[in-house]
Amino acid sequence: MTLAIDVRGLNKSFGDKHVVQDVDLQVEEGRICGFLGPNGSGKTTTLRMLCGLLTPDSGQGTALGLDIIAQANLIKRQAGYMTQRFSLYEDLTIEENLMFSARVHGLDDRRNRVDRALERLGLAERRAQLAGSLSGGWKQRLALATATLHEPRLLLLDEPTAGVDPKARRTFWDEIHALSAEGLTVLVSTHYMDEAERCHEIAYIAYGKLMARGEAQGVIAGSNLVTFNGEGPGIDRLSGEIGRLPGVEMAAPFGQALHVSGTDRRALEAALAPYRREPFRWAEVEPNLEDVFIHLMDRSEDNFR
Template identity: 55%
Template sequence: MGAQDDIAISVRGLTKEFDGRRVVDGFDMEVKRGAIYGFLGPNGSGKTTTIRMMCGLLTADGGEGQCLGFDIRRQSREIKKRVGYMTQRFSLYEDLTIRENLDFTARMFGMPKRRERVREAIADLGLSGREGQLAGTLSGGWKQRLALASCMIHAPQLLLLDEPTAGVDPKARRDFWDEIRRLSARGVTVLVSTHYMDEAVQCDHIAYIAYGKKLIDGVASEIPQTLGLSTYVVTGGELTPLEERLKADGRAGQVIRFGDKLHVSGTDRAALVALAQEEGRRKTHVWTERDAGLEEAFIYLMAGASDNFGAQEGAS
């Protein structure tokens, strides 16, 4: 397989406007086949709009690119045949059973050996024994499984997930991501739109998007180091007065409260070390240096991004 064959999506300069406002601005991206790629950003940042344009599901106002070897402008129909799309809201028929919903989706895609494929989908995602249950009576986690089975029924090469685990319990989220990693190992490329950190850490690569612009992208574990962030975790004593004092101190780039801890981060490590040593001499709190995480990186990037158009409904 050549280097180009290893690329599932390659886009350049994607731009989109709604009501005269630019919600995606000059977006460039390459996504490797089989990767789990997270698009991280606040609501209204343009994540979903960007993903839809990258996959030919929404026509860009500017820019160009290929998805699964097809031109995103001229061959969107071919791309759609090879894409599974799971929306945030449960979009299947609640008055149909699990089997009936999957059979309906298989009919829509004109699947050969439809009944056999439905049986396989039910077994693959652990729905056996529930196939006669009405979709509307399922819990959030089981609805999620059904939605995933439905969008994978035609064996797509590319899977789009829009806030996929909103409203489900921790075990269901864990089971869901186990399944996503299994699909990725089989060569399915996965794009995930999210603003949750526990979603982001499941991804191989991440792109941070704010107000229509890509701020940074890369290997998830390397993003904080790429930004040059240093972090201290502070524990002990009453945190509120310390938090207020640190926020007024220019050496503390950002101060984030996590329950009974403060995370103090910045790009000037020397200044941060000096601050930690000075505060440590007070002996009121314990300062422990640790690697910066995705959440510190996210907040750091958002603080430096300017809202040039305002969050728009439907432009997430």
């Protein structure tokens, strides 16, 4: 096993806010790791430390075998970084943005590189279109083409599909998996649980602290959550009432069903006992990533509060 990312004890503060706290993270080459967590949890700060854009206050480690502090400039040359907001030149065309990026990176054979990127991301027919006139999905494709133009070995994506329609998101993820199959390592932050499930592994960070790590099913199993799904007329309207009962950590309506979870099985079953009657039907189900996400979020303390 060769690690593309291997960092330990990363810390970063801004003023009196300890944004990243003793984070350890290892990602194997060619793997896609989903980086999950609520807003303000240190995901973006961690990504920037890994690619040399920020220097950690303490901690150590490597990215692509290079020291993240002493060799940060070398890491930048071999890493692609796609920011949360579209940051390319909107008054340049798709092709002009790519050519500009090629020059900034000092790439050789620029014309062929740009042509290949346009073809790969389905942008060739739009090459003369101004970037500012593109929809969210096409801007996303252009940003990905730019981030991978210099053929990086590590790709860092900061909530790349926020505000993009489901079809564009699926197309984007198909391309990410194709790049991973070619050996590219990807660390991607996301709030979409369906995207997290498409990752080889996930890491959950909450307000600076890494709280869970591993493949999705392992993280779910390690949460120790017990979940029951209730069905029946009007059961979804009971979420507030049931959610306040001892032993119930969360009660969330899903259409006309109700998802109820907790870590103490006995207390949870006692809470649900009065509702195990007609017209309601209950069945134990496996918790999903969203259940675990909310469970971990509720157990963490907001360091900006």
